[in-house]
Amino acid sequence: MMLCARDVSFTIDRRTIVDRVHLEVAAGEFFGIVGPNGSGKTTLLRMLAGLRPPSSGVVLLGGVPMTALGRRDLAQRVALVEQQAETSERLSARQAVELGRTPHLSALTPWSRRDEAVVTAMIDLVGMAGFAARPWHKLSGGERQRLHIARALAQEPRLLLLDEPTNHLDIEHQIGLLALVRALGITVVAVLHDLNHAAMFCDRIAVMQDGLVCAVGPPPEILTRDRLAGVFNVDARVENDGEGGCFIRYTRPCPVHPRVAFGDFP
Ligand SMILES: Nc1ncnc2c1ncn2[C@@H]1O[C@H](COP(=O)(O)OP(=O)(O)OP(=O)(O)O)[C@@H](O)[C@H]1O
Numbered sequence: 001m002m003l004c005a006r007d008v009s010f011t012i013d014r015r016t017i018v019d020r021v022h023l024e025v026a027a028g029e030f031f032g033i034v035g036p037n038g039s040g041k042t043t044l045l046r047m048l049a050g051l052r053p054p055s056s057g058v059v060l061l062g063g064v065p066m067t068a069l070g071r072r073d074l075a076q077r078v079a080l081v082e083q084q085a086e087t088s089e090r091l092s093a094r095q096a097v098e099l100g101r102t103p104h105l106s107a108l109t110p111w112s113r114r115d116e117a118v119v120t121a122m123i124d125l126v127g128m129a130g131f132a133a134r135p136w137h138k139l140s141g142g143e144r145q146r147l148h149i150a151r152a153l154a155q156e157p158r159l160l161l162l163d164e165p166t167n168h169l170d171i172e173h174q175i176g177l178l179a180l181v182r183a184l185g186i187t188v189v190a191v192l193h194d195l196n197h198a199a200m201f202c203d204r205i206a207v208m209q210d211g212l213v214c215a216v217g218p219p220p221e222i223l224t225r226d227r228l229a230g231v232f233n234v235d236a237r238v239e240n241d242g243e244g245g246c247f248i249r250y251t252r253p254c255p256v257h258p259r260v261a262f263g264d265f266p
Pocket residue numbers: 012013017035036037038039040041042043044
């Protein structure tokens with residue numbers, strides 16, 4: 001499902017956090033948003049999800065302004081997994097995923113065998129089948145994160161928005177999750193901190209800096225040594241992966257001498 005942000009800004013306390021962002025994400029594209037801490041990624045993602053109305057500009061989903069879609073319509077099309085998503089502690093793992101079916105239920109369409117099958121399939125997809133009966137509060141951070149993804153997939157969204165989806169995951173599950181999401185073939189917009197993951201999985205990425213999108217394009221065009229230095233303040237070599245992509249090799253900085261030592265404190 002095509003997503004378009006037209007000159008979208010967000011201002012709070014007279015500070016512009018997202019500044020006239022223009023983006024077009026094609027149906028089926030895996031689109032990454034990268035940028036330093038505080039550059040406006042989460043704020044932009046929440047506007048793309050229709051959760052935060054822009055101060056100016058418009059977000060269009062399939063050509064329709066988000067603001068024209070009712071909450072239920074929106075939830076049937078768009079799923080968002082936020083950074084510190086929480087779920088009530090009294091639920092089991094399976095019940096947490098079942099919440100993803102809520103937008104599809106009504107008095108006329110009560111819980112059905114199809115809902116049951118979708119929930120089972122999504123729990124299975126994220127490798128959590130053995131955990132379904134476990135109480136939520138007894139799960140690890142990574143297990144919860146995988147179930148948050150399963151809950152979002154159980155919504156059967158056409159647009160999936162992910163804010164640092166690999167948080168808490170071990171390396172196998174970081175790579176497995178991004179590969180899985182990519183294989184779904186739906187439109188995905190993901191805020192990613194790991195630039196090598198962005199390079200591996202994204203069709204295109206947008207780089208944010210101080211609320212502005214300063215570059216958009218395929219990873220090898222965008223993740224240049226100069227940009228990594230200018231935007232992220234790191235020294236790195238960008239190498240060709242031999243398959244049309246790239247990977248980044250960071251340079252260890254020279255040793256820095258802290259201006260304080262623990263012994264300085266009485
Ligand atoms: N509700 C708010 N009120 C005031 N300032 C806010 C609010 N929400 C976000 N900000 C500020 O806006 C800026 C952008 O925040 P945002 O969370 O979008 O950044 P980010 O790029 O996602 O950061 P990170 O990588 O650290 O998650 C930050 O400086 C943040 O402190």
